[in-house]
Amino acid sequence: MPYPWGDDRRFNSYANYFKRTFGGRVQKLTIDAGFTCPNRDGSVGIGGCTYCNNDAFNPSYCTSSKPILQQIEEGIEFHAVRYKRAESYLAYFQAYSNTHDSLQKLKEIYSQALSHPKVIGLVIGTRPDCVDEAKLDYIQKLTKNFYISLEFGIESCYNRTLELINRGHSFEKSIWAIEESVKRGINTGAHMIFGLPDESKEEMLAEAEIISKLPLNSIKFHQLQIVKGTTMEKQYQENPQMFNLFEMNDYLHFVVDFLERLNPNFVVERFTSEAPPRFLAVEGWGLLRTDQLLNKIEKILEERDTWQGRLKSEK
Secondary structure (H helix, E strand, O other), rough: OOOOOOOOOOEEHHHHHHHHHHOOEEEEEOOOOOOOOOOOOOOOOOOOOOOOOHHOOOOOOOOOOHHHHHHHHHHHHHHOOOOOOOOEEEEEEEOOOOOOHHHHHHHHHHHOOOOOOOOEEEEEEEHHHHHOHHHHHHHHHHHHEEEEEEEEEEEEOOOOHHHOOOOOOOHHHHHHHHHHHHHOOEEEEEEEEEEEOOHHHHHHHHHHHHHHOOOOEEEEEEHHHHHHOHHHHHHHHHHHHHHHOOOHHHHHHHHHHHHHHHOOOEEEOOOOOOOOHHEEOOOOOOOOHHHHHHHHHHHHHHOOOOOOOOOHOOO
């Protein structure tokens, strides 16, 4: 019997959402358009978030020195071997805050990506303090002809944590940005990190109820990783007791606990992050890939005979 999202998978998966939405495989292509961040350039602060080193997740073809259309072409070629069935693409503006510029500049950048004949939409990663009503009104207009998704970095629901990681905005700002985006009919996603310093597992689990009340379309979860060249690497070396980094099996079971309490209407894009081992200051989980970890999560869901939103629906 299908679950509320319409298929037999035990969570509301991004892959199946894409099949329902587009009728086939659509691949995201990461684009680096040379944006920066307001807590790097002095608009809000300096130094950036304590955990951040964008080089740890940018693909090799993706660099701001290349024109956007060149990055798209190289991205299509890069993914062609693994994703032969993909015929359409979404330009994924991922690095830093991709609405942190003038409205005119955003129009120039987004229109370049959308001019490619195989690009059917945009996924725009940004911060909740980098949108305003004028930018959201423009993005709303794009939704009339293209698939558009805004992905906001929430990271934590707790303001003390956001201050600790030098995030530069409050959780209340995230709520505002999400509600204003959804009000305009924009697909809206969020990004959360599990394992941030001085957050207990109980506090992290409690975020499921907080997040579930937001009008999100999708959500993405990552485990905290200590990346070389970051402020957090130095903090970890000087004060390791601040951190309670997840062991792999503990994290996988925690994710299932969280998923049971999560709004079943949320499409879950991913559960784990995957930084190349050479970037990690603290040893990770070996060479297991995202899809292998996902298989383990789905096995736990099956073993426990549970699914996304099971405990939420019982309340």
